[in-house]
Amino acid sequence: MKPPPFDYSRPTSLPEALALLGPDSKVIAGGQSLLPMLNFRLLRPSLLVDIGRIQSLRGLHETPTHLEIGATTSHRTLETHPLVAARFPVLAEAMRHVAHLAIRNRGTIGGSLSHADPAAEHPMLALLLDAQIQAAGPSGKRQIPARKFFQGSLTTALLEDEMVVAVRLPWLRPGTGWGFEEFALRAGDFATACAAALLRAGPDGRITEARLALMGVDETALRVPEAEALLLGSSPSAFGEAARLAQAAVRPATDIRASSGFRRHLVGVLVGRALEAAWGRAREGQA
Template sequence: MKPPRFHYCAPDMLDEALALLDQYGEDTKILAGGQSLIPLLNMRLAGPQYLIDINHISELNYIEPEDGYLAIGANVRQRQVERSPLVREKHPLLAEVVQHIGHMQIRNRGTIVGSIAHADPAAELPALLTCLNGEVVAQSIHGERVMKAEEFFTGYLSTGLNPGEMLTEVRFPWISPQSGWAFLEFARRSGDYALVGTAAVVTPSLDDHCMSAHIAYLGIAGLPLRVREIESILIGTTLDEQILNQAAELAQTFVSNDMEDVHATVDYRRALTTEITKRVLQAAWTRREH
């Protein structure tokens, strides 16, 4: 299939792209890696009048360590992050998660920010950003706006972006050296969308009890879901078998009844969520520094 007609723009500067976005309004799409947008265009599920290609904007191609977080610009490919020595050394959880995204050909073109902007609840990066309480940076001709992940993801393929705004940066908070982390997902085949996945970070206290915990899921609701109820029952414990079972049983109650499809029933997703919760928390706690 072929996409409907559209006007193509390829600005060289961010200011130019923002001006075009403001001029053409809501009937505009931003093209970076195109791994989600191009199929939607070809299937005519999206039909913008204007397409703004940001691939020539070099100022959006950066991976920069900042105070408190790793900043990634809108033109950074997923494969760049996967191969980055900085990311592998300083943010190994992000490096681990990126390896689970599709196939290498997809990661060669797909961007980190593009995956976040698409807001697919079955995608890995939105769940990771939610788990870490990360941030996104939206820009327009009127200035810059920073949003927390849970503020940004508003529903299925829906975000808190306003008309005239585009995502220019994603910020992944650093994980302390003492913390343990893990990411697990279940897919029928390598490269397929996961049926269920979860990221977890746990931090021990000086007496080796859980001092803080973050856990978020993909594939169980219409948006990436951080479950603070699970986090709260982990605090002050050593994540023994009883606590892990309690967390796992609680996790499956957050699987939405709307998640039944041709790939899995709701009951199957709940069973997967129960098992994957125990495994991810065990793996994260084992990886902690103690």
């Protein structure tokens, strides 16, 4: 349970870090996903590039169109930051479910997105919030929509000489209600299943915007476009059918935590609760 040998570099600027990336190097920041993999020797990089002290990669910046979150911003910062609480309360709530305080103190949003665990909160939130993931490489920076970023379990669209430098969250429309429902065997454990929803209500009581995301129940976190299409223009009476569509959309695995069938059952229950919670907040926002 000790990491294999590697060289270590701690650059102080992004260009310096990018020059070190390649097929045998790994980026480390908080290390909360990478170090367990190194300790288990599932990875044997020849070089670790520690970006944890590059100041420009940390922190939150507001723009007229979006909130930009630096890649090495910790889960704990997102959990407690007043701007996140005010503008993306679903993200603040989700952070409370990321492992335990000691992990949240060190783990980072860029690391979690790059690791792309199908049962981790950040990938699902990135999908739910239509995040643009900013990657930097030798030929410059590019924006990758969250929907194109997650390609499979622990697999992303990042090239081996690229790294995540920031995440952009487009501002939500005023009055957007949210719901976040996670089932885990213990507080802080990986999700057995989780659903998150965003809803907005029109003056006639119809749904004018609907987003639904799931995690822990397929190869990657996912959105459920069939359910979103059904909800748009409908009323809460469609929540049951939306939950059934979500159950049909996933391919949950059986593992030590739960059977595939139990996970599919949870999807139905959690989607229903997340939609109800989101609708309640959307109606409050409207009042």
